[in-house]
Amino acid sequence: MAAVMPSPPPAPSSAAAAAAGPFPTARATASDRRRAPRGSTYHFKPYNVGRWLVWGAYAAALIVAPLLWTSSLAQTMLSQMGIAIIACLSYNLLLGQGGMLSFGHAVYSGLGAYLAIHTLNLVSGGQLALPVSLVPIVGGLAGLGFAALFGWVSTKKSGTPFAMITLGLGELIWSMSLMLPEFFGGEGGISGNRVVGQPLLGISFGPQIQVYYLIAVYCFICTGLLYAFTRTPLGRMLNAVRDNPERVQFIGYDTQWVRFLAFLISGFFAGVSGGLSALNFEIVTAEVVGAARSGAYLLFTFLGGATFFFGPIIGAVLMVVALVLLSELTKAWLLYLGLTFLFMVMYAPGGFAALIMMNLRVAAFGKLRQLWTSYLALGVTGLTVLLGGSAMVEMLYHLQLNEALGPEMRYLGATLNAKSLDAWFGAGFVLLTGLALFEVARRQYKREWDEVQADIDKEIKRRESL
Amino acid sequence: MLSAGLTLIFSMMGVLNFAHASFYMLGAYVAYTITGWIGFWPALLLAPLVVGGLGALFERGALRRVHKFGHVPELLITFGLSYVALEVVQLIWGRTALPFSPPPSLQGAAFTLVHAPQQSLSLVWGDAPAALCAAASCSKFPLTRAFMMLVALFMLLALWLLLTRTRIGLVIQAALTHPEMVEALGHNVPRVFMLVFGSGCALAALAGVIGGITFVTEPAMAVIVGSIIFVVVVIGGVGSLAGAFVASILIGLLQTLPLTVDASLAKVFQLGPETFGYPLLKLTLAQVAPILPYLLMVLILIFRPKGLLGTRED
Numbered sequence: 001m002a003a004v005m006p007s008p009p010p011a012p013s014s015a016a017a018a019a020a021g022p023f024p025t026a027r028a029t030a031s032d033r034r035r036a037p038r039g040s041t042y043h044f045k046p047y048n049v050g051r052w053l054v055w056g057a058y059a060a061a062l063i064v065a066p067l068l069w070t071s072s073l074a075q076t077m078l079s080q081m082g083i084a085i086i087a088c089l090s091y092n093l094l095l096g097q098g099g100m101l102s103f104g105h106a107v108y109s110g111l112g113a114y115l116a117i118h119t120l121n122l123v124s125g126g127q128l129a130l131p132v133s134l135v136p137i138v139g140g141l142a143g144l145g146f147a148a149l150f151g152w153v154s155t156k157k158s159g160t161p162f163a164m165i166t167l168g169l170g171e172l173i174w175s176m177s178l179m180l181p182e183f184f185g186g187e188g189g190i191s192g193n194r195v196v197g198q199p200l201l202g203i204s205f206g207p208q209i210q211v212y213y214l215i216a217v218y219c220f221i222c223t224g225l226l227y228a229f230t231r232t233p234l235g236r237m238l239n240a241v242r243d244n245p246e247r248v249q250f251i252g253y254d255t256q257w258v259r260f261l262a263f264l265i266s267g268f269f270a271g272v273s274g275g276l277s278a279l280n281f282e283i284v285t286a287e288v289v290g291a292a293r294s295g296a297y298l299l300f301t302f303l304g305g306a307t308f309f310f311g312p313i314i315g316a317v318l319m320v321v322a323l324v325l326l327s328e329l330t331k332a333w334l335l336y337l338g339l340t341f342l343f344m345v346m347y348a349p350g351g352f353a354a355l356i357m358m359n360l361r362v363a364a365f366g367k368l369r370q371l372w373t374s375y376l377a378l379g380v381t382g383l384t385v386l387l388g389g390s391a392m393v394e395m396l397y398h399l400q401l402n403e404a405l406g407p408e409m410r411y412l413g414a415t416l417n418a419k420s421l422d423a424w425f426g427a428g429f430v431l432l433t434g435l436a437l438f439e440v441a442r443r444q445y446k447r448e449w450d451e452v453q454a455d456i457d458k459e460i461k462r463r464e465s466l
Numbered sequence: 467m468l469s470a471g472l473t474l475i476f477s478m479m480g481v482l483n484f485a486h487a488s489f490y491m492l493g494a495y496v497a498y499t500i501t502g503w504i505g506f507w508p509a510l511l512l513a514p515l516v517v518g519g520l521g522a523l524f525e526r527g528a529l530r531r532v533h534k535f536g537h538v539p540e541l542l543i544t545f546g547l548s549y550v551a552l553e554v555v556q557l558i559w560g561r562t563a564l565p566f567s568p569p570p571s572l573q574g575a576a577f578t579l580v581h582a583p584q585q586s587l588s589l590v591w592g593d594a595p596a597a598l599c600a601a602a603s604c605s606k607f608p609l610t611r612a613f614m615m616l617v618a619l620f621m622l623l624a625l626w627l628l629l630t631r632t633r634i635g636l637v638i639q640a641a642l643t644h645p646e647m648v649e650a651l652g653h654n655v656p657r658v659f660m661l662v663f664g665s666g667c668a669l670a671a672l673a674g675v676i677g678g679i680t681f682v683t684e685p686a687m688a689v690i691v692g693s694i695i696f697v698v699v700v701i702g703g704v705g706s707l708a709g710a711f712v713a714s715i716l717i718g719l720l721q722t723l724p725l726t727v728d729a730s731l732a733k734v735f736q737l738g739p740e741t742f743g744y745p746l747l748k749l750t751l752a753q754v755a756p757i758l759p760y761l762l763m764v765l766i767l768i769f770r771p772k773g774l775l776g777t778r779e780d
Contacts, residue, residue, distance in 0.1 A: 099538065101538050101541055154767075164696040165700060168696055168764075172760035175756045176757055179756075298542075299546075299549075302542060332557070335550060335557065337549065338547075341542075345532060346531050346532060346543065397557060
């Protein structure tokens with residue numbers, strides 16, 4: 001039983017905010033306040049400044065970003081990021097919150113994209129009266145429908161069998177996409193035109209910036225809804241199913257049903273992202289349902305951090321940056337990506353989000369100053385390793401792919417001869433020195449990190465005992 | 467038949483190896499290189515050993531580290547490895563297909579079916595003489611495929627004997643189900659896991675060597691077999707050796723037999739293009755063949771979720 005507290009008169013601003021608050025907790029405050037005069041328990045909930053700040057900053061970032069980066073490349077990338085954020089968040093509903101490792105998530109976003117583009121073509125053909133801005137919802141409903149169909153089969157199992165089944169289903173849809181050119185458009189895909197009908201308030205969705213803001217609005221609403229979902233009883237149950245399915249079954253819940261519901265919701269949001277991508281690119285090709293796309297969702301959701309709600313957002317931004325910029329920069333980008341992923345799984349299973357949160361915790365206790373020299377050492381030695389290693393990789397690739405151009409190649413502004421022993425020896429030397437120094441720095445860092453963590457734990461205990 | 471060998475390892479390892487197909491591919495490539503140095507037959511023996519060693523190293527360096535986090539990180543790390551392996555192969559051997567042809571002793575036909583106009587079918591061992599084929603229609607059965615079957619059968623038999631009839635098999639099986647107990651009895655369980663994983667990779671590589679000479683040795687070869695293995699495991703029942711065997715034969719038949727049938731539902735019922743769903747109905751059985759295994763998997767999941775011969779339902 002919670003302690004009965006005297007009910008202080010709530011600040012008027014708090015009451016207004018609570019009434020307007022979109023989150024369940026805010027509503028709880030309002031209902032508690034109503035009950036308070038009748039003399040029941042009153043849980044004092046302060047006005048949650050931090051939450052409004054975070055969501056406000058998120059919205060502001062979405063609004064301001066295209067004004068800061070105005071080039072058309074940046075706008076396309078930002079649009080793709082918005083789409084990827086929805087897709088990765090919906091994927092994380094399965095992976096992070098439900099513990100379901102799906103290898104076929106592209107099926108739902110891809111089929112959503114297909115139905116959205118067909119709807120768009122119906123709209124432009126005059127057979128259907130639907131505003132263009134609602135086309136992504138159609139994609140979402142399509143994702144929901146297919147998730148209901150396939151999810152019923154795949155959520156019968158959990159863990160590893162689930163992963164295999166989603167992989168098989170992904171392959172099924174992928175092979176069907178080549179078999180049914182009437183629906184999937186074969187190799188060329190299906191194209192559409194998003195500028196349909198009379199412009200409303202000057203918005204025709206012709207310019208990229210208007211599409212971006214449509215995506216941004218969808219992105220913000222979907223993020224909000226998905227976050228709100230984590231606060232619902234179903235969302236909590238999903239976490240319980242992930243952590244301890246036996247116990248959940250024991251208290252009378254059907255784990256399969258909980259997984260299925262989560263799968264449905266995830267499918268819906270994946271479909272929305274697919275519908276947005278159909279609007280954005282105005283073309284949908286068969287690769288949107290392919291295994292490579294599913295793999296990318298998995299990879300980047302994990303890299304961003306599956307254990308935190310905001311992890312996939314980082315992952316989605318990274319995904320677009322990697323797919324658009326890194327693949328331009330080097331041909332071996334998949335190798336770097338794979339290696340990063342391997343090391344991440346081994347050493348930081350929480351992804352970037354966890355790394356950030358751990359360091360925020362250290363900073364909150366004012367201990368970051370003890371660590372910054374180690375970080376510097378780690379960074380410098382790590383860069384050395386990267387420099388040597390990537391020089392070798394690039395030289396190998398150069399030998400493999402650009403044989404005709406001669407052995408000379410450009411690498412970070414320097415000219416390397418990929419066939420000379422000098423360059424190989426130099427790169428190998430840099431790599432080995434870097435590795436040795438990195439190991440030294442890593443041990444030092446590990447020692448300091450453990451010390452700091454122990455200090456923080458002690459500090460927490462001390463504060464608790466006060 | 468090839469995936470029979472592959473899938474057996476899956477069940478044996480306990481750890482689901484997403485990079486299994488990558489080891490299959492590595493086997494083919496390593497064997498190609500060794501063949502260039504010392505010939506095919508040593509390569510058939512050495513390549514699995516090399517790849518098995520690599521697999522054991524990976525288990526020791528990476529997989530063991532994430533073992534304590536549970537099954538999903540294990541799956542993830544092998545998934546990451548499949549990316550890296552693909553890129554490394556492209557880095558070393560290039561992106562195009564390699565001319566990895568079978569050795570002279572495996573070239574040619576195992577037997578030839580001769581269909582002469584006057585008589586019924588007859589069978590000639592080895593290549594039929596050209597004169598005979600000029601008069602009749604010949605269809606050859608390549609020697610590499612016969613060799614593949616032979617190796618697969620031998621592998622299955624050896625594996626089955628090893629697992630059920632020897633002490634090593636007993637320890638392995640026990641280590642998978644009751645690791646603490648086996649540890650208490652004085653066996654080094656991590657080393658058992660490492661060896662099992664390594665030998666699993668070696669068997670995959672063996673399959674890869676034979677697959678490499680029979681089909682094409684190219685970077686995409688891992689992707690081609692990759693997903694079908696999972697289907698086989700699901701259909702056969704997770705954790706069931708015999709189930710995997712039955713399922714792989716079933717899938718093999720399902721993938722090859724329909725290719726000869728050129729009928730579609732639209733043809734059978736003589737429907738015109740105006741019927742509802744005509745694009746779906748006009749597909750011939752041969753066209754549908756690639757998705758049949760996946761369809762079978764879905765059906766199995768609906769009607770018998772534990773797989774054909776599976777015992778566990780989780």
